[in-house]
Amino acid sequence: ARFRSVDEDFFDDLEELMIESDVGYEMAVRLSDELREEVKLQNAKSTQEVSNVIIEKMVELYEEAGANEDDSIHLAEQGPTVIMFVGVNGAGKTTTIGKLAARYKQAGQKVLLAAADTFRAGATEQLEVWAQRDGVDIVTGPENSDPAAVVFDAVKKAKDDHYDILFVDTAGRLQNKVNLMNELAKMKRILTREIPSAPHEVLLVLDSTTGQNALNQAKLFKESTDVTGIVLTKLDGTARGGIVLAIRNELHLPVKFVGLGEKVTDLEKFDASDFVYGLFKGLVNVQ
Amino acid sequence: MAFEGLTERLQKTMEKLRRKPKVTDADLRETMREIRLALLEADVNFTVVKNFVKTVQEQAVGAEVLKGLNPAQQIVKIVNEELTKMMGETAVPLNKSDHIPTVIMMVGLQGAGKTTTAGKLALRLKNEEKARPMFIAADIYRPAAITQLKQVADSIDVPVFDLGTDVDPVEIVRQGMEVAKEHHNDYVIIDTAGRLQIDEALMDELANIKELAHPDEILLVVDAMTGQNAVNTAEGFDEKLDITGVVLTKLDGDTRGGAAMSIRAVTGKPIKFVGEGEKMENLDVFYPDRMSSRILGMGDMLTLIEKA
Ligand SMILES: Nc1nc2c(ncn2[C@@H]2O[C@H](COP(=O)(O)OP(=O)(O)OP(=O)(O)O)[C@@H](O)[C@H]2O)c(=O)[nH]1
Ligand SMILES: Nc1nc2c(ncn2[C@@H]2O[C@H](COP(=O)(O)OP(=O)(O)OP(=O)(O)O)[C@@H](O)[C@H]2O)c(=O)[nH]1
Ligand SMILES: [Mg+2]
Ligand SMILES: [Mg+2]
Numbered sequence: 001a002r003f004r005s006v007d008e009d010f011f012d013d014l015e016e017l018m019i020e021s022d023v024g025y026e027m028a029v030r031l032s033d034e035l036r037e038e039v040k041l042q043n044a045k046s047t048q049e050v051s052n053v054i055i056e057k058m059v060e061l062y063e064e065a066g067a068n069e070d071d072s073i074h075l076a077e078q079g080p081t082v083i084m085f086v087g088v089n090g091a092g093k094t095t096t097i098g099k100l101a102a103r104y105k106q107a108g109q110k111v112l113l114a115a116a117d118t119f120r121a122g123a124t125e126q127l128e129v130w131a132q133r134d135g136v137d138i139v140t141g142p143e144n145s146d147p148a149a150v151v152f153d154a155v156k157k158a159k160d161d162h163y164d165i166l167f168v169d170t171a172g173r174l175q176n177k178v179n180l181m182n183e184l185a186k187m188k189r190i191l192t193r194e195i196p197s198a199p200h201e202v203l204l205v206l207d208s209t210t211g212q213n214a215l216n217q218a219k220l221f222k223e224s225t226d227v228t229g230i231v232l233t234k235l236d237g238t239a240r241g242g243i244v245l246a247i248r249n250e251l252h253l254p255v256k257f258v259g260l261g262e263k264v265t266d267l268e269k270f271d272a273s274d275f276v277y278g279l280f281k282g283l284v285n286v287q
Numbered sequence: 288m289a290f291e292g293l294t295e296r297l298q299k300t301m302e303k304l305r306r307k308p309k310v311t312d313a314d315l316r317e318t319m320r321e322i323r324l325a326l327l328e329a330d331v332n333f334t335v336v337k338n339f340v341k342t343v344q345e346q347a348v349g350a351e352v353l354k355g356l357n358p359a360q361q362i363v364k365i366v367n368e369e370l371t372k373m374m375g376e377t378a379v380p381l382n383k384s385d386h387i388p389t390v391i392m393m394v395g396l397q398g399a400g401k402t403t404t405a406g407k408l409a410l411r412l413k414n415e416e417k418a419r420p421m422f423i424a425a426d427i428y429r430p431a432a433i434t435q436l437k438q439v440a441d442s443i444d445v446p447v448f449d450l451g452t453d454v455d456p457v458e459i460v461r462q463g464m465e466v467a468k469e470h471h472n473d474y475v476i477i478d479t480a481g482r483l484q485i486d487e488a489l490m491d492e493l494a495n496i497k498e499l500a501h502p503d504e505i506l507l508v509v510d511a512m513t514g515q516n517a518v519n520t521a522e523g524f525d526e527k528l529d530i531t532g533v534v535l536t537k538l539d540g541d542t543r544g545g546a547a548m549s550i551r552a553v554t555g556k557p558i559k560f561v562g563e564g565e566k567m568e569n570l571d572v573f574y575p576d577r578m579s580s581r582i583l584g585m586g587d588m589l590t591l592i593e594k595a
Contacts, residue, residue, distance in 0.1 A: 016333060022514035025327045089537060089565065090398025090510065098430070120565070121402075121442070122435025129430035143438075174540035207398065211330030211514020213542040234397065237483045239516035262397070262428070 010050070011036050013283060021242035021279050022211050027249065034061065051284035058276040065248045073256065074200045074228070080112075080158040081165045082191055082198035085231075086184060086221050087205035089172030092233035092259055094123065096205055097167045098130030099259070099267040109164040111136040114154030116147040116187060117171035127169050133264065137163075147171065151187045155194040168199070175220035185224045203256065205231045208241030218247045233259030236266070240279050315347055318362050322583075329582045331545035332518045335552040343369050367579065373548065374575035379557035381408075382503040382531055387473040388421075390464075390500050394493055394528065395508035396520055397481030400536035400562055402432070404508050405478045406439035407562065407570035412474055413443065421472040423463035424449035425456040425496065426480035436478050443567055446470075456480070457495045464500055477502070484523025497528055505530045506559065509546060511538045517546035518553045525554045536562035539569065547578050 011032050018028035038057045044050045075081045083100075085093040097113060105111045113131050115138060117123035124140050131138035139157055141150035151168060158166040170187065173180035191198045204227040206214055221227050232241050235258050244255050255270040277284075319340050326336045346365050383389050391408065393401040405422060412418035422440055424447055426432035433449050440447045448463040460477060467475045477500065482489040497505065507530045509517060524530055533554070535547055538561045547558055558573040 019327065019333050020515045022330075022516070025324060088512070088540070090400065092398065120435075121438035122431045125431035125434040126429075133430075174537065176541040177539075207510070207512075209396065209510070209514065209516045209520075210512050211542070211545070212328055213330070213512045213540065214514075216541055237396070237516070238485060238519045239514070243514065 014280070017280060017283050018242060021240035023242035024212055024246050027246045031058070031061070054280065054284050055273060055276055059272045062245065062248060062272045062276070066252055066254050076197055076200055079195060080163045081200045082155065082158070082168065082195060083165065083201040083203060084168040084170065084188060084191065084199040084225070085203050085205055086170055086225055086227065087172060088174050088217055091172065091205040091207045092231070093172065093205045094126050094130065094169050095262065096231050096233060096257070096259055096267065097127065097169050098134065099264050100257070101130065101136050101167055102134045102264045103267070104165050105134050105136050110162065112154060112158050112163040112166045113138040114150055114166060114168040115140040116150045117169055118143060118145050118147050118150060119171040123171065147183065148187050148190055151190050152194070155191055155198070159194065175217050181220065181224040188225050201228045202226055203229050203231050204253070205233060206244070208232050208235045209237065209239040210243060212243065214243040215246055215250065218251050218253055222251055222253065227253060229254050229256040231257045231259060232270070235278070236260045242279060315344060315362065319344055322366055325583055326545060329543035329545035330514045331582065332515050332549035332552070335518070335549050338552070339369070339373070366583070370548070370579035370583065371576045374551055374579050375557050378572045378574060379532070379559055381559060384503045387471065388467050388475045389473065389504070390475045390477070390502040391504045391506060392477045392479065392496065392500065392502040393506055393508055394479055394524055394530070395481060396483065399481060399508040399510045401481065401508045402436055402439060402478050403565065404534050404536060404560070404562055404570065405436070405476045406443060406567050408560070409445045409474070409476055410443045410567045411570055413445070418473050420445055420474035420476055421467050421470065422447045423460055423475060423477045425459050425477050427452040427454070427456055428480045432480065456492055457499060460496050460500050484520050484527070490527045493528055504532060506532050506534050508534045508536060509550060511535045511544040511546060512540060512542045513546040517549040521550040521554050525556065530554065530556055532557050532559040534558070534560045534562060535573070539563040543582055544578065545582050548582055
């Protein structure tokens with residue numbers, strides 16, 4: 001009975017917390033309504049019971065939106081697996097490739113990187129530093145050259161020299177720039193032309209500090225390059241990345257990895273319950 | 288965008304208000320609800336929105352009905368005015384030292400646009416004042432950060448002072464300042480590594496650089512797509528460094544840029560420039576009225592006032 005008297009405040013706080021985590025207003029209202037119902041349904045009373053119900057329900061809602069999807073990385077049945085990285089400027093594409101390449105290399109795979117950001121100052125050199133750190137090979141092109149040519153050279157090399165996996169780094173671009181989005185689609189077509197099943201993954205790299213604009217990013221990148229999953233970066237900061245709930249719900253894109261820092265080891269597979277705990281940190285108890 | 292539905296909703300609320308002689312409490316509440324939603328969808332921080340709505344409501348209740356404006360128009364007018372006032376009203380120029388060099392320090396989260404903006408600022412100073420700026424490369428952490436700065440600098444013909452990545456950034460800045468004095472550079476722009484405001488060690492590093500270089504301008508560079516978290520970032524950097532201004536980058540995208548309002552509200556520091564592209568020319572001074580229009584949708588605001 002004690003809880004009953006505080007529950008409206010509690011759900012107001014919950015809603016506020018979700019808005020402040022960038023879940024978005026409508027989504028936050030909808031979710032807190034569903035959670036309120038669920039708490040009633042389960043007759044949860046103590047704060048701990050309520051916390052448990054909320055976390056379970058949120059994870060269930062997240063997973064429901066993506067039923068029949070899987071969050072693993074799709075590998076080629078034979079020949080090189082190709083993973084292309086796309087996203088807006090500064091989101092963390094190049095760094096994520098550096099981290100992921102190290103993992104595959106350590107797992108004994110033969111890894112190749114394609115430096116298809118020929119535009120931004122120092123972009124090729126940045127990926128080269130990662131290639132060196134990771135001890136993997138890299139294909140580069142001259143500054144300001146056609147990135148599609150780098151993609152072509154890299155995919156050809158991956159085939160000819162029997163690489164297991166090719167990571168394609170692309171220049172950051174804002175989703176409303178039509179020409180740049182077309183350029184991305186062109187790079188993807190080249191990959192498919194050379195290896196019909198490629199790219200096996202197109203990962204959209206999303207900065208977790210991003211607000212509601214992330215939904216537009218996901219929509220437009222999905223339209224131009226058939227994004228297959230999301231990498232949510234910079235979760236080591238104070239942002240909680242709540243917008244991925246709306247993205248999951250509207251576009252059914254799963255988060256595959258999270259970035260938790262700038263070091264090579266700061267990458268983890270996405271875990272829905274960890275994410276939900278992070279979202280409600282401070283309000284619900286972790287058990 | 289989600290905003291279109293919102294504009295329609297706001298318009299409907301306005302329609303209803305149109306024929307009334309004065310604004311009732313209920314009218315006001317309904318309109319303010321829509322405004323609140325518009326601001327939240329533009330990523331303005333929750334608490335900032337709450338306070339803003341309160342202020343506007345107080346203004347609207349006390350406001351005399353102006354001749355020629357109906358109640359609906361009046362509310363929109365007040366919202367627009369308050370928002371513009373809050374954004375700082377007029378463009379604020381760069382601080383300048385009375386003896387050379389003027390020192391500008393770029394700070395912010397990872398990937399916000401510090402290095403790019405450093406280049407844009409230098410080009411602007413060259414073009415406007417025939418200035419002879421020099422960069423100090425104080426980012427020893429991000430892979431190829433120095434190469435990036437050097438390429439940017441080459442493209443606009445500005446010298447870079449660097450000591451590679453094995454020397455402490457504070458020491459790099461110390462030596463760089465000496466070189467700038469020897470060479471009589473009139474501006475020094477310090478490019479620092481991106482960092483989280485909760486990273487104590489790296490925030491201390493910035494404080495030490497500040498103490499040594501006495502910057503006239505500490506510019507917090509913020510990505511315009513930032514959501515609710517903009518207040519944490521701005522507060523964190525401002526508390527530690529007492530920033531002197533803000534640059535809002537990536538405004539060439541389709542974000543509404545509510546972060547601008549959040550930052551302004553929590554720090555009170557002026558937004559001095561906006562980045563509107565990746566090229567060195569893509570830097571503009573900040574116009575508060577344009578920004579408030581963008582956050583609420585000025586096209587929409589004007590039509591609303593006309594139609595209401
Ligand atoms: N704290 C933190 N920083 C990160 C993370 N991932 C990337 N960064 C940093 O964010 C900045 C931008 O990362 P990049 O990998 O260059 O981003 P990008 O998307 O390749 O950028 P562009 O190619 O310029 O569009 C760098 O300073 C990275 O070190 C993360 O998970 N946490
Ligand atoms: N579209 C657009 N891109 C921008 C703008 N400003 C910077 N960028 C891009 O954003 C990305 C990150 O910019 P940087 O200048 O490397 O950012 P930074 O803050 O120095 O990054 P770190 O040093 O890693 O913390 C790059 O791809 C830039 O080209 C802008 O106003 N518009
Ligand atoms: Mg990159
Ligand atoms: Mg930089």
